[in-house]
Amino acid sequence: MKLSRKILIGSSLVIIVALMLVTINLTGKKKHGDVVLVTHDSFVMSKELIADFDKTTGYTLKLLKAGDAGALTNRLILTKSAPIGDAVFGIDNTFAGVATSNGIIDGTLKPTDFGDVCFNYDKTWFTKKKFAFPSSISELVLPKYKGLTVIENPNTSSTGLSFLAATVDVFGSAKWENYWKALKKNQVKVDNGWEAAYYTDFSGSSGKGAYPIVLSYASSPADEVRADGQSQTASILDGCFRQTEYAGVLKNAKNPDGAAAVVKYLLSSKFQQSFPEAMYMYPIVAGTPIPAKWSQFTEVAPHTYGDKLDFNANRKSWLAKWSAIFE
Amino acid sequence: MLFYWPLGKILSIGFAGDWLTRITTHRIAATLWFTIWQAALSAAICLLFGIPGAYILYHRRFRGQKFIRSLITVPFMLPTIVVAIGFTAFKKLPLISSLFFGHTNTPIIICANVFMNYSLVVRIVGGVWTTLDSGIEDAAALDGAGRFRTLISVTLPQLAQSVASAGALIFLYCAANFGLVLVLGGAATRTIETEIYVATTQYLDLPKAAALVLIQTVLTIIAFLGAQRLSKGPVGFFASTSLEPKVRVDKRDAPAVFITTLFIGGLIILPLCAVLFKSFQTGSGFSMSNYANLGGYGARDVLSISVGQATINTLRNAIITTILSIGIGVVASYLLSRKRPERSSRFVQHGMDIFFQMPVGVSSVVLGFGYLISFNSGLFPLRSSWLVTPLAQSLLCIPLVIRMVYPAINAIDNELRESAQTESASPSQIWWLIEAPIIRGAILTATGYAAIIAIGEFGAANFLAYGDQGTLPTVLYQLISRPGAQNYGMAMASSALLIVVALLIVYSVQVFERKNTV
Numbered sequence: 150m151k152l153s154r155k156i157l158i159g160s161s162l163v164i165i166v167a168l169m170l171v172t173i174n175l176t177g178k179k180k181h182g183d184v185v186l187v188t189h190d191s192f193v194m195s196k197e198l199i200a201d202f203d204k205t206t207g208y209t210l211k212l213l214k215a216g217d218a219g220a221l222t223n224r225l226i227l228t229k230s231a232p233i234g235d236a237v238f239g240i241d242n243t244f245a246g247v248a249t250s251n252g253i254i255d256g257t258l259k260p261t262d263f264g265d266v267c268f269n270y271d272k273t274w275f276t277k278k279k280f281a282f283p284s285s286i287s288e289l290v291l292p293k294y295k296g297l298t299v300i301e302n303p304n305t306s307s308t309g310l311s312f313l314a315a316t317v318d319v320f321g322s323a324k325w326e327n328y329w330k331a332l333k334k335n336q337v338k339v340d341n342g343w344e345a346a347y348y349t350d351f352s353g354s355s356g357k358g359a360y361p362i363v364l365s366y367a368s369s370p371a372d373e374v375r376a377d378g379q380s381q382t383a384s385i386l387d388g389c390f391r392q393t394e395y396a397g398v399l400k401n402a403k404n405p406d407g408a409a410a411v412v413k414y415l416l417s418s419k420f421q422q423s424f425p426e427a428m429y430m431y432p433i434v435a436g437t438p439i440p441a442k443w444s445q446f447t448e449v450a451p452h453t454y455g456d457k458l459d460f461n462a463n464r465k466s467w468l469a470k471w472s473a474i475f476e
Numbered sequence: 477m478l479f480y481w482p483l484g485k486i487l488s489i490g491f492a493g494d495w496l497t498r499i500t501t502h503r504i505a506a507t508l509w510f511t512i513w514q515a516a517l518s519a520a521i522c523l524l525f526g527i528p529g530a531y532i533l534y535h536r537r538f539r540g541q542k543f544i545r546s547l548i549t550v551p552f553m554l555p556t557i558v559v560a561i562g563f564t565a566f567k568k569l570p571l572i573s574s575l576f577f578g579h580t581n582t583p584i585i586i587c588a589n590v591f592m593n594y595s596l597v598v599r600i601v602g603g604v605w606t607t608l609d610s611g612i613e614d615a616a617a618l619d620g621a622g623r624f625r626t627l628i629s630v631t632l633p634q635l636a637q638s639v640a641s642a643g644a645l646i647f648l649y650c651a652a653n654f655g656l657v658l659v660l661g662g663a664a665t666r667t668i669e670t671e672i673y674v675a676t677t678q679y680l681d682l683p684k685a686a687a688l689v690l691i692q693t694v695l696t697i698i699a700f701l702g703a704q705r706l707s708k709g710p711v712g713f714f715a716s717t718s719l720e721p722k723v724r725v726d727k728r729d730a731p732a733v734f735i736t737t738l739f740i741g742g743l744i745i746l747p748l749c750a751v752l753f754k755s756f757q758t759g760s761g762f763s764m765s766n767y768a769n770l771g772g773y774g775a776r777d778v779l780s781i782s783v784g785q786a787t788i789n790t791l792r793n794a795i796i797t798t799i800l801s802i803g804i805g806v807v808a809s810y811l812l813s814r815k816r817p818e819r820s821s822r823f824v825q826h827g828m829d830i831f832f833q834m835p836v837g838v839s840s841v842v843l844g845f846g847y848l849i850s851f852n853s854g855l856f857p858l859r860s861s862w863l864v865t866p867l868a869q870s871l872l873c874i875p876l877v878i879r880m881v882y883p884a885i886n887a888i889d890n891e892l893r894e895s896a897q898t899e900s901a902s903p904s905q906i907w908w909l910i911e912a913p914i915i916r917g918a919i920l921t922a923t924g925y926a927a928i929i930a931i932g933e934f935g936a937a938n939f940l941a942y943g944d945q946g947t948l949p950t951v952l953y954q955l956i957s958r959p960g961a962q963n964y965g966m967a968m969a970s971s972a973l974l975i976v977v978a979l980l981i982v983y984s985v986q987v988f989e990r991k992n993t994v
Contacts, residue, residue, distance in 0.1 A: 185943075190958065213943035214780050214954075216677065223680040227848055233943070247680075305678060344958050355961065465679075476503075476664060 184208045184407030187232075187399070189221045189239035191344075193427040194420075202414050208407045217342065218244050218307040218394075226251045230401060236408035238396040238415060243310050245395055246461035255405065258395035261415050262430040265367035265450040266311040267389040268298075269382045271353030274361035283362065286319065286388035290331035299338040299350040299360040302475075304468055308343045311390035312364050313467055314455030319388050329474050339475060353382040368429045371446040380446045389450035394430065482846025483838070486686045504671070508691060511667040514582065515650035515699075518589035519643045525590070525739045526597025527639065528732040534602030536725045546983040548595040548744055553978045555932030556592070557949040558971045560659035561956050563588040565754045565968060566747040567660075581665045588656050591743055593646040600645075604638040605631075623728055644703035651695055652839040655934040655949065659956055668692045669841045669935065676845055676939075689842045696839055748975055755972035758965055766965035767973075774963045779951055780943050783970050786951040789862075790931055793947060796866040797873060797930035802923055804870070805877025810907075812878070813885040843868050844939030862945045868936040873926040880925070884918035885911065924985075948974075 192214065202210050213234050215221045222244040225237060229251065238261065240248050245258055268286065275282040283289055289298055301309035316325045338360060340346040347365050350358035353373055367389060370380040396415045398408040414420055421432035425443050432439075532538075533545055551559060566572060567584050608631065616626045632639075654669040661670065668688055675685040725733060756762045773779040781789075847868050888911055896906050934949040941947050946954075948970070955967040 190954070211944070212780060215942060220677045223677055226680060227676070304674075342957070472503075 182207065182209050182407070183211055184236065184404045184411055185211045185213055185234035186408075186411050187213045187215050187221065187225065187234035187237045189218050190214050190216060191428060192239055195423065195427065198420060198423060201419065202411070206407075206410045206414065208404075208410060210411065217305070219305075219310075222248050222253075225253045225399065229253045229399075232399045232401055232403075234399060235402040235404045236396065236398055236411040238394070240395050240397070241307055242391075242393045242395075242456055243307055243314070243460050243464075246459070248397075250461060253400055254397040255400045255402065255408075256398055258397040259412060259416065260393050260433045261396045262421075262424045262428070262433050263391055263393045264430040265384075265386075265389040265453060266308055266315070266364065266392055267367045267387075267450060268385040269351070269353065269363050269365045269369050270385065271351070271361040271382055273381050274352050282383075283385060284387065285385065286316070287328075289337070289362070290328065290335050292335070294335065294362065296336040296338075297360060298332075298335070298362040298364075299340060299346045299358070300332075300364040301343050301346050302339050302341050303471055305341045306343055307392070308364060308366075309339075310464075310468075311392050311455070312388075313471055314458050314460070315388050315390040315453075316455075317463075317467065318454035318458060326470055326474065329471060333474060366429055367450055368425065368431070368443065368447045371425070371440070371442045372429065374442060374446065384448065386448060386450045389453050391450070391453040391456045393433070393456070482843070482850040485850045486689050486842070486846050504688070504691075507666045507668055507671050508695075510665070511651055511669075511695070514586060514589070514667070515647045515653075518586050518593065518650045519646040521586065521590050522593050522597050522646050523639060523643055525735065526594055526642070527601060527635075529594070529598045529736045529739065530602035530605055531732050532725065532729065532736045533598055535605045536723055536729060538725045542986050543983065544740065545598075546979065546986050548598060548740060549982045550748070550975065550978045551591050551744060552593065552595045553928050553932075553982060554592075554974060555934065555949045555952075556653060556655035557659065557932075557934050557952045557956075558974050559588055559592055560656045561952060561967050561971045562747045562751045562975075563591070563656075563660055564956065565750040568754075569746070569750055581661050585653075585656060585660050585665065587743060588660060589646075589650045589653060591747060592653075592656075593649055594739070594744065596646055596649075597639075597642045600642040601635055601638045604635055608634055641703055644699060648696060648699040648703055651699060652692075652841075652935075654839070654841050654938075655953070659953065668695065669839060672841055672845060673938070676848075682849065685845060689845065692842060693838055751968055751975060752972050755965070755968040757968075758961065766962075766969035769962060769966050770969055774955060774958070774966060779946070779954055781946055781951065783948070783951055783966065785944070786946050786948045789941070789945060790948040793862075793866040793869065793941075794927050794930035796863070797869040798923055798926045800866065800870040801873035801877050801926045802919065805874045805922065806881055806919065808874070809878050809882040809885055812882055840868075840872055840933055840935030841939075843871060844936030847936070848939045862941075865937050865941045865945065865947065866930070868940060869930045869933050870926075872933065872936070873929050876925055876929070877922040880922040881915060881918050884915040888914050 192212070194212065199210050199212075202208070211234075215224045215233070218239055218241045221237070222240050225232065225248070232253070237254075240258060248254055249258065268283075268289070270282045272282070280293065283291075283294055288294065300312065303309035303313040316328055319325075320328050338346075338350060340350060343365065346363055347354055347356075347369070349356040350360045351363035351365070352358050352361045353363070367384045367386065370382045370384060373381045375381055396412045398405055398412060402408045416434060418434065418437060421434045421437040424430045424432045424437075425440050431449070529548070533541060533548075554562075563584055566587070612630055613626055616630050617623070651667070652669060653667070654673070657665060657667045657670050658673065661667075666674075668691055672685050672688045672692065675681045675688060755766055756764070758765050770783045773782060779786075847864060851864065892910060893906060896910055901909070932949060933947075934953070937947045937950050938953065941950055952967055952970060955963045955970075
């Protein structure tokens with residue numbers, strides 16, 4: 150009896166100690182040249198660019214996707230004492246304040262690219278039905294556009310949050326809720342994320358959905374060019390929000406030098422040129438060449454709304470008010 | 477250490493702030509109410525359809541019965557995320573989509589719940605049904621009682637306990653069906669578990685998440701204690717089949733046959749087939765291209781690792797989880813089973829019992845959240861190691877292992893042990909030569925359970941395994957939540973593969989069992 154208990158206790162101790170050793174060993178192990186870039190889910194970097202980075206800097210780049218801009222920022226905050234990577238890309242201006250006030254960035258966040266969040270409409274659909282497409286966001290609440298619009302939930306999508314901020318700016322703090330009540334009455338569809346709205350519910354893209362108006366980007370029409378050389382979609386350049394994305398070195402990074410090299414590379418002309426095709430965003434560095442398709446089918450919004458608002462102070466109350474209307 | 481520290485951390489965060497005002501909002505009350513009623517309704521529907529099913533599949537016999545039994549067990553074994561994916565396909569079937577109006581997500585969630593848990597009722601109730609003494613029924617029949625009357629007045633009362641315990645168990649599972657609600661629910665349909673996830677990852681509102689954890693834990697512990705109290709022994713993986721020959725299905729069984737056929741056809745086979753069908757469908761007709769895409773990273777490189785790599789991660793985690801939970805679970809059961817005559821140590825034993833059983837009441841989402849906030853730094857920077865996922869998963873498995881192995885050890889005849897002792901066998905000899913072989917069956921079953929839980933576990937992995945450590949369920953979730961024909965097709969193809977594998981495993985186990993008993 151005694152002996153067997155000793156064996157049991159001994160063996161369980163061995164298991165526990167072995168586990169600890171393995172854990173410590175594994176956490177300590179990290180190749181010196183590895184550098185981990187944490188990004189949002191929509192980040193795309195071609196194999197050629199990754200190889201180019203590895204060759205020119207001598208580091209080995211590893212990518213780690215951590216959800217949309219909000220989930221990404223929050224995960225980095227939750228894990229800031231032992232960060233999941235060395236550098237970050239994809240924190241946007243709606244979350245930059247949260248990131249810096251929580252001290253997850255070593256140094257400053259550097260802007261890398263921007264895009265205008267605007268409504269797109271399906272030109273083919275409106276031509277077939279023979280009625281006029283909307284030209285401003287105020288028209289979306291008109292009865293003739295009932296049940297035609299799909300947007301993203303600002304609670305779960307940075308695109309959705311961008312538009313919410315734009316409406317606060319356009320209609321003012323007293324009236325923006327009325328606009329949303331009218332939108333809801335006009336049967337706007339709310340999806341969780343941009344990809345569901347654009348690729349599944351929008352009629353003008355690959356999903357061939359049921360909604361001819363979608364909350365997307367001013368640059369999206371460049372991606373819907375059909376065989377006849379024309380884009381099937383166009384943007385409504387009213388009530389747009391300018392979304393800027395940032396990159397930075399994470400505090401407590403295991404490889405801060407590698408992280409700095411990554412951030413530098415994201416701002417290099419090679420990478421900047423890849424933004425339009427890979428991520429549908431405009432490069433931030435002035436003078437970077439833009440694809441011909443882009444200059445033909447996309448426009449930068451003449452005036453943008455909401456990007457100067459204080460997100461840190463207002464996010465919670467905006468979202469609570471929005472949720473009270475929609476849920 | 478691995479369980480109580482994270483829990484303590486959650487509690488300290490939860491009670492630190494103005495937790496009471498945070499949880500007494502209308503929104504949380506509505507969420508709690510939804511969590512409860514959807515689970516209760518799902519359990520009720522399972523019972524309604526499951527009892528006729530138990531009758532047909534365990535109390536009668538017919539050709540192909542074994543196969544049908546295996547088939548209905550498959551949904552229970554599938555990772556919840558695969559079930560969720562299956563029901564996104566099911567929802568799109570022409571007839572079904574018009575039936576559910578497409579306005580609310582609740583019916584489809586309940587269908588998915590029923591799909592997963594139907595076999596529990598059939599197995600638990602059926603298992604008891606086979607052991608009932610058919611003499612009483614025959615006597616009632618001789619006295620002129622119709623079959624239906626016999627059922628109501630003689631059979632059902634004897635089954636009541638198993639029915640209630642199956643119901644409580646299903647309620648417990650449905651109250652913690654995180655993956656299903658996350659995928660099928662959208663933003664509008666929430667349970668306590670999805671709220672914990674959203675509060676953590678979207679709002680970074682840790683006090684609110686911690687407060688929700690408390691609510692969820694209380695809920696699951698109540699449901700667990702209910703299930704525990706109602707069921708005498710642990711629920712077996714496969715119900716035991718008695719050797720007594722059963723009556724063949726005849727004409728008078730028609731209503732039960734009809735209900736069961738309709739149910740299994742509509743809510744078990746149809747969703748499974750929908751997945752198989754969709755897995756071959758691509759943007760332009762039918763092909764194997766979804767399967768070919770599995771080696772890649774999805775459209776727009778949505779994945780950090782391929783499905784194949786995720787499978788390797790999952791298997792690695794499952795092996796470690798199984799070894800750990802069986803090792804610790806068996807040792808713990810052994811310690812628990814040692815008889816201690818003194819009062820003080822009986823108290824110790826009772827305490828140990830509770831100590832080891834506690835993790836059952838804690839859902840995987842809660843555990844994942846606790847690990848995320850506890851093991852960041854300090855003594856155990858566990859979170860940054862891949863071991864964190866299998867460790868969290870082992871904690872979910874250990875109580876189940878104990879619940880299966882402990883009764884088996886207890887059932888060993890003490891006289892056997894004592895006679896061995898008088899023959900001067902050493903304790904280790906007794907263990908290896910007498911006890912271990914007897915409880916081998918229980919350990920094997922527990923191993924199967926642990927492996928299945930580890931493979932399908934999503935709630936904790938979603939918090940802890942990301943990047944190149946993603947598991948099959950987390951990768952599938954990424955695919956299904958990022959629309960596009962290619963990603964959707966890949967999710968369907970991997971789900972279809974898992975369904976086929978699960979069916980093969982369950983069927984071969986049943987065949988194997990039959991060979992053993994004959």
